[in-house]
Amino acid sequence: MPLNDIPDKFTVNRRLPVGYATIFLASSNMINMALKEYSAATANEYKMFIISTSLMVGIGSMFVPVEALQYVPSFLASLLNNGLILGVITCILLEQGLVLREKLIIK
Helix, strand or coil: CCHHHCCHHHCCCCCCCHHHHHHHHHHHHHHHHHHHHHHHHCCCHHHHHHHHHHHHHHHHHHCCCHHHHCCCCHHHHHHHHCHHHHHHHHHHHHHHHHHHHHHHHHC
């Protein structure tokens, strides 16, 4: 049975975004080089975790299709669609969590 005969309600997505996979590989290689240079300058494991997690959240959110957020409220969908905003919010939350953790450990 060919894929064209399957009704749309039974298929998730027949067109796989191959272009996104190639962009992801190129981006991850560039990020790898940038993080190596940054780690040579500062050797803090927590900062590297914050940077890499924020980048992956931001870059990953750019590839979420608009149709996936059609039932989300519009103000939230505009935030979730923007990779820069999500990356910055992730960075701020992780860094503030790290600061809070350090304060609790010192006490």
